[in-house]
């Protein structure tokens with residue numbers, strides 16, 4: 159079943175077009191990788207899907223679970239089961255991870271017609287998920303991302319994903335800045351998340367991560383368009399030959 | 411209180427000579443008190459008729475079970491007060507203190523060039539008198555509660571408090587101003603004298619009615635190696651001016667923090683003077699403000715380092731969160747440094763909520779309004795979390811949240 163259908167998506171920021179007609183369909187159970195050089199528009203795509211109003215959609219359509227995604231405010235998208243692990247997670251001093259995540263989870267649960275979790279049940283759940291990403295429980299009392307190292311921020315994103323249990327997760331360069339051990343921990347967290355009725359888009363510009371999270375499809379984004387799609391071997395190919403040929407092919 | 415009669419007469423003369431300050435006075439540039447100057451106030455009645463059934467009890471909840479002195483429009487109310495303190499500790503009304511502390515009363519808060527202090531000194535009827543003898547640790551916070559009410563006729567009260575803490579003693583004093591009704595003016599002065607090596611925590615929670623005037627001076631005289639802190643929380647009042655003057659001795663450590671949350675047409679002015687009179691003193695000052703509606707706030711933080719006050723370490727920060735385009739803030743540090751081997755830092759910020767942070771919270775399912783509240787509360791929490799008196803902290807946390815909701819609607 160198609161969980162996400164992106165059709166001819168155009169988006170710009172500050173009057174400059176960044177996405178110039180993206181077409182992409184992601185079915186439940188699938189993992190798609192999006193690769194591409196710096197500045198090709200990968201994060202812009204993630205932000206547009208998250209609903210950041212800094213980016214204007216100028217054309218096209220996005221259907222999520224058959225519903226018009228672009229008309230939903232960001233919180234509704236999250237409540238409907240979309241999760242973005244951001245490339246640059248924001249620091250929020252004064253708001254503890256615990257408080258933040260409990261507020262988020264309970265809003266989402268309410269939307270799904272589930273009961274809100276009380277403090278005890280929440281703590282039990284959270285401890286289990288922390289273990290998954292091998293994070294210290296002391297971290298719950300720290301303010302969201304404030305003073306975290308780059309690697310800690312990335313792990314925190316995966317931890318949040320594990321707690322919120324979205325249907326569609328988009329990981330934007332979650333691998334960058336991670337050492338190999340952290341990368342394995344993150345990949346393990348992600349792999350546990352894979353089920354038949356979920357889907358995932360993994361944005362990366364290194365093939366490395368895809369050794370651990372094996373994608374069903376790989377797409378290459380260049381200059382705001384998907385210029386090539388293929389199986390998992392495409393990632394290996396790109397690793398050897400780089401993006402140069404592909405970019406030229408488009409601009410020519 | 412006959413011993414201080416000459417002082418009161420002198421203060422009365424100064425009232426006549428000084429008149430009320432105007433915005434031409436540097437210290438009152440951004441705070442216009444002409445509404446006070448124009449009003450003819452009469453002495454406030456000391457009854458509770460303005461308070462509805464149950465209304466008062468509800469407001470007094472945070473002070474239950476603790477020793478407390480309650481004043482109604484400036485007059486002591488033995489019925490509402492509760493004084494369960496160890497022997498040797500004095501906690502009475504000034505009138506009942508019967509001159510016991512006249513050596514201290516009205517000796518610290520300078521009135522010669524301060525109209526409102528002079529007005530209080532000349533006219534005060536009563537107030538709290540706390541005296542903690544040498545080497546005494548008082549665990550429970552002592553609450554001073556000032557109930558004020560207004561009605562058809564403008565009324566004024568002049569609470570006057572004196573807190574004397576002996577050397578090597580420890581105490582916590584909480585001043586709470588609770589108001590109800592329009593057209594009244596609270597003009598308070600509190601003097602705190604902290605002996606050498608004492609530890610003193612002071613809090614002021616100001617919840618006056620938004621249609622009232624509140625002007626207050628806290629004068630703090632600190633001994634050597636004392637550790638003093640004050641937290642001034644301004645919630646209510648239509649026109650509010652708080653002055654804090656702290657004089658430090660050798661090795662004194664003083665923390666002066668504040669939080670103000672003006673909304674609607676409220677005007678809140680905080681003026682502080684930290685006077686490093688002797689060497690090796692440290693002061694930490696953090697004032698935070700959240701402004702909404704068409705409110706206005708003023709922060710003026712003066713740090714004085716006297717000649718010879720070497721190794722002074724003074725830090726001042728004022729941070730403002732401006733939630734509305736119609737709100738205004740004037741913030742100014744004022745450093746007067748007359749010693750060379752010192753460290754003084756100051757900084758002020760004026761900003762809005764972080765849009766990126768709002769979006770991040772939304773992207774996790776939290777609604778925009780709730781996201782804004784969360785971030786606003788997080789800004790205030792910095793101060794709230796420092797309050798060590800639990801019921802006070804809980805009360806404040808609750809009010810701040812209520813405020814956030816009210817501002818939205």
Ligand SMILES: Nc1ncnc2c1ncn2[C@@H]1O[C@H](COP(=O)(O)OP(=O)(O)O)[C@@H](O)[C@H]1O
Nearest residue numbers: 171172176195196197198199200201202203212
């Ligand atoms: N907020 C922004 N303001 C201005 N330009 C932006 C903004 N975000 C992205 N861009 C521009 O859009 C292009 C694509 O950026 P991005 O989507 O971050 O690429 P990628 O994630 O593939 O490296 C770049 O040229 C970048 O400079």
Ligand SMILES: [Mg+2]
Nearest residue numbers: 200201245331
């Ligand atoms: Mg990117």
